[in-house]
Amino acid sequence: MVHQQQLRFSTDGRGTYNISKQIGEIINKSGVQTGICQIFIQHTSASLILCENADPTVRTDLDAFMKRLVPDGDSLFKHTDEGPDDMSAHVRTILTESSLSIPVHDGRENLGIWQGIYLWEHRTHSFKRNLSVTIVGE
């Protein structure tokens, strides 16, 4: 059994957006009881992560860490066509995930209690982001 559909999110600039609810709804709709849910983002300057979902400070710390590791406007970067957050967004995408794969059990996402699914927008302004969700199982 295979279920597939597109999702579209409007981001409001750099930051993490919890998409767990939308993914849960697609799994529910798919009718799959046991299997794998693949979430794929069709962009190279936004990514996906599984992150602690209780204390928002985790995600502000994560942002602070990325600011130090992959700063905007780094003199190292030559690809700056779309501004100082262009190449940093590509690097941040590559250091995180373009695709998440989550187990489906008893018709639901089998996440740990503290795990949330987040879309991470790496560009500083708003974007439309397209995701493809595919569920394979029985």
Add this chain to the structure above:
Amino acid sequence: MVHQQQLRFSTDGRGTYNISKQIGEIINKSGVQTGICQIFIQHTSASLILCENADPTVRTDLDAFMKRLVPDGDSLFKHTDEGPDDMSAHVRTILTESSLSIPVHDGRENLGIWQGIYLWEHRTHSFKRNLSVTIVGE
């Protein structure tokens, strides 16, 4: 054909734990000859990696690298509820993998000769860690 089961490991603090044998046994038990094996860890402060399995120095070097890149007790971090290794564990998890996807061929994991599957505990003390393993194929 879908086979799914839970695995539980007790870790003895920070470090890498080879779980290749346990994964191989589940694949064997599943009866799947050709397909995909997904290994998923249900936590945000421990992760999964594929790593060189011959020289243990590779993994001590990896630990030294992470100590420099994501140090415990970094003054950057505000999320310190559970101690100096709390936020560093979340960041290390996000820079590595929560989910590994491995090909199944001839009823076995189709790894390279030097690839081992490791659970990486990022917290400094002992934890129980839950994994979900799903095998899809024929």
Add this chain to the structure above:
Amino acid sequence: MVHQQQLRFSTDGRGTYNISKQIGEIINKSGVQTGICQIFIQHTSASLILCENADPTVRTDLDAFMKRLVPDGDSLFKHTDEGPDDMSAHVRTILTESSLSIPVHDGRENLGIWQGIYLWEHRTHSFKRNLSVTIVGE
């Protein structure tokens, strides 16, 4: 429906190699219309990424970033059996991906317009690299 086959690439030393065309051909050959394509590299010193496919400067910037983050011959590393690029290659592999999972839609890889699939050779000299490609779907 499951389709699986091996791919072999000869790399010409460190750098990124676009393998999108070869992956597209395997998906086409598989006959799968809707599903998941898993690409797996059977090595611990070369990896896979999805990266911007238009401006080659993105990939030279990426190389410059990795040179700063995980330099060859770092005095931190003790695993130097195969030279100064041995341990740095293992770390770079772990910070990126050994496995990519891509949606298949209408019999084709459902990538974003700017996404290319790259094999990233992390060793400085030539290697033969083996990949396993598995497509599951209907």
